[in-house]
Amino acid sequence: MRYHEPHSLASSEYEYPERLTHMPSPQYSIVIPAYNEASRIDAALEGVLTCVRERKWDAEVLVVDDGSTDATAAIVQEWMKSYPELNLIRNAGNRGKGYAVRNGLLQSNGQIVMFTDADLSAPIEEAERLFEVIRAGADVVLGSRWLEKSRQTIHQPLYRRFFGRCFNAVTRLVMGLPYADTQCGFKAFRRPAAQVIFRLQRIERWGFDPEVLFIARKLGYKIVEVPVSWGHDERSKMSYLRDGARMLEDVAIIRANSLAGRYDEDIAALKDTSGMITPPVPRRTGASEMHSNH
Secondary structure, eight states: OEEEOOSOSOGGGGOOOOOSSOSOOOSEEEEEEESSOTTTHHHHHHHHHHHHHHTTOOEEEEEEEOSOSSSHHHHHHHHHTTOTTEEEEEOSSOOOHHHHHHHHHHTOOOSEEEEEOTTOSSOGGGHHHHHHHHHTTOSEEEEESSSSGGGEEEOOOHHHHHHHHHHHHHIIIIIOOOOSOSOOSEEEEEHHHHHHHTTSOOOOSTTHHHHHHHHHHHTTOOEEEEEOOEEOOTTOOOOTTHHHHHHHHHHHHHHHHHHTTHHHHHHHHTOOSTTTSOOOOOOOOOHHHHHHTO
């Protein structure tokens, strides 16, 4: 486990405790971005919702459909009939994973909010490792595939490992991020921190992860990297040629934005989120009320 506490802006100055929806606050919010995930969303929901119920987590689960053209949304709606803690947010079109994650986290009501990929490469049970560190005082916790390589159950192909390590080296060199794994889609945030960080996010596609961490460091939030179990899914939709080039471009954009003072301007203004998210969905009865009835 690695602790990173940059000496920068005091995070307490930028807390944003107001909720976007006036609903009872669950302890956890689990956001699942999804784009054309009809082949995997059933298994993802079964894993997440079973874990929530078995561990008696006071949690809401939000699937953010990023303009899917397959049956993703219909499958989620079918699951919603049996699971009141499950909610669906629909983007108007395909905006990108970064947009979907931001849309979900900014609409989350949990005291601790997280996002996980729909393939559940990191088993959802590993979320407890992130929650524990948040409860111990961290603001941001990132799951890492590389801190303990022995925890990898199914390894990536060599070319993917090579690109991932190269990209990580670029983020260290260009952005000064001292993390072993910036790209693992398994991260958790204390809600007030998430409400600030994701208001300042500019990158909407694959390159949003390093930007989020860059912003968190700039604000002085306490960031902890935690090893998690992880198994590669062969059905990964990321193209390391096409999307990899875009991610490198995003890193350059983040660096340029920083040098131009755009993040400083945004921090000062704490941007309005009205143009960043879809209209907040009416929240269904969640796990907190369900547990109270038993």
